[in-house]
Each structure stands twice: as C-alpha cells, then as structure tokens.
Amino acid sequence: MSMSLFSDFTVDKTKNTINIKREFAADRSTVWDCYTKSEILDQWWMPMPWKSRTKTMDFREGGRWHYAAVGPNGEEHWAIASYVKIEPQKLFIANDAFGDADGNINPQLPQSKWTMNFTDMGNNTLVHGIMEFPDLEQLEQTIAMGFKEGLDMAMQNLDAMLANTKHS
Numbered sequence: 521m522s523m524s525l526f527s528d529f530t531v532d533k534t535k536n537t538i539n540i541k542r543e544f545a546a547d548r549s550t551v552w553d554c555y556t557k558s559e560i561l562d563q564w565w566m567p568m569p570w571k572s573r574t575k576t577m578d579f580r581e582g583g584r585w586h587y588a589a590v591g592p593n594g595e596e597h598w599a600i601a602s603y604v605k606i607e608p609q610k611l612f613i614a615n616d617a618f619g620d621a622d623g624n625i626n627p628q629l630p631q632s633k634w635t636m637n638f639t640d641m642g643n644n645t646l647v648h649g650i651m652e653f654p655d656l657e658q659l660e661q662t663i664a665m666g667f668k669e670g671l672d673m674a675m676q677n678l679d680a681m682l683a684n685t686k687h688s
Contacts, residue, residue: 525679526646529668536659538667540649542675546682548638551645552609554678555636558585564681566590567673575621581606585614586623600625601634611637616651630658630665 526543544551554560558574565572569592577585583603588596598621601614613636618629625631630653637648653659 525644526641527675529671531659531663533656533659536653536656538649538651538653538659538662540647540651540671542647542649543641544645544647544678544682545643546645546685547643548609548640548645550682550685551647552638554682555638555647556612558587561585562587564677565674566677567670568677575623579603579606584623586619588621596621598623604633609638611635630662632658632662 525545526541528539528541530539531537532539544554546554554564556579558577561577562572562574565587566589571590572587573590573596574585574587577583577587579585581603585601585603586598588598590596598619599616600619600623601616603612603614605611605613614634615631616634617625617631619625632654633652635650635652637646637650639646639648651662653662
C-alpha cells in the first residue's frame, strides 16, 4: 500500500531561511528518536551512497553532535550541531556548521540555526525544520551545494527505515 506523505521545501531569500515540512509514517516518539539518537541518525542522515558516522553526540542543551559525511571512496566532510534548546519530543534548536575531525568550525562554509518542530498528525508525525542563515550568501551557497537534493534522499532513507521497522 502506497501512501502520500506531505512534503514541502520553501526558500525565502528575503528572510534568509529554508522551511522544510515533512510528514513521516510513524509516531512522534519514534521520529524524535530518529533525529536525536546518533545510532539511528547514522542509519539514514546522508544521501546514498554517503553514510553518516558519529564521532560524538551529547544531546542536551549545550551539547554537540560531531559527525562525518563519509563518501563511497572514504572521503570525509565533517559537521557540528551545537544544541541550544531542547523540549523533549516537541522541538530542538541547534547551530549547524561544517568543521573538521577535531571539532573546529570552518568559517569559510555556510552556518545556520536549525529549529526542528515535531507535531502529531494522527498516526503520523510532521517535522517542520526552519533553517536560518546569517546572510543570503550562505543560504545560496547551501542551495548550490545540493542541499535540497541531498536532504530529499536522506528523507527517503528515513521513510524506508521507518517502513522496515513497522514490518520487522
């Protein structure tokens, strides 16, 4: 049985934001865990054939998720999410940046603030992510890097993982 899940990706260049709304066929607790536990994030967060590999994760206000996007030839691109605010199973806010294996932020690459909201939709969950960029240049650089396409592939990974979880 195929069902259509709500999905919306909107860029607002006047506010330097990207709004991502995505419905998932799972309850809020399950989807929350998919976004906040490194052992689950590493299973879906990157577009194939890339993989996510967590170096450290401390999911608490003031904590960080330090991870690498690992390519099919072993290349690594590091990122850091620094958690600012957490309301369990409702929202989290994190500052997102590219970095290196030692956890240093690369100021030459885009940075953004992510506000991730989790809402019940019957048996499903709506995740509404708002990415705020300090300026239009960093927003446009993120789009040019293929962010939308990569995120779409990662969301499909999560859909498949949730479907397999329900049937196993």
